[in-house]
Amino acid sequence: MIASPPGVGCFKAGVEYVHGGISVQELVVPRISVRTSAAAAQPRLASVKWVGMRCRVSVIDAIPGLKVDLRTRPADPEATRVEGRQAREVSPDGTVSIPVADPADEGMAAMIVLLSTDGRVLHSMPTEIGVNR
Helix, strand or coil: CCCCCCCCCCCCCCCCCCCCCCCHHHHCCCCCCCCCCHHHCCCEEEEEEEECCEEEEEEECCCCCCEEEEECCCCCHHHECEHHHCCEECCCCCEEEEEECCHHHCCCEEEEEEECCCCCEEEEEEEECCECC
8 A cells, every 4th residue: 555645646758857756765654663672671679688787688680790889878989888898799699798897887877779880870779777677
């Protein structure tokens, strides 16, 4: 099926070129479909459990190279409360254990942050250091 505008004619012998002939470029409208795939799953923090001054975190859809940090300001790497001041890498099973550096931080409000391989914050979850809710 082809739709053409009214009054469109064809080229005729002996007549000068006049715009308005039927051409594919003027009549075809492309159809573009955009879909998501399973590969586009976004890693997320699933759960946080405190055992003394150690935080056990589960990550959904974990991929290699992700890290988890415990910070008082989510976007500031200098605000980490982790022992050794280093974010911990997520294991292949999607879990990570984070020790807190200073026992005096118990009860302090903080954020668990999931970091991409280049250090961007992908997801965060509020917590109180050493306190299960």
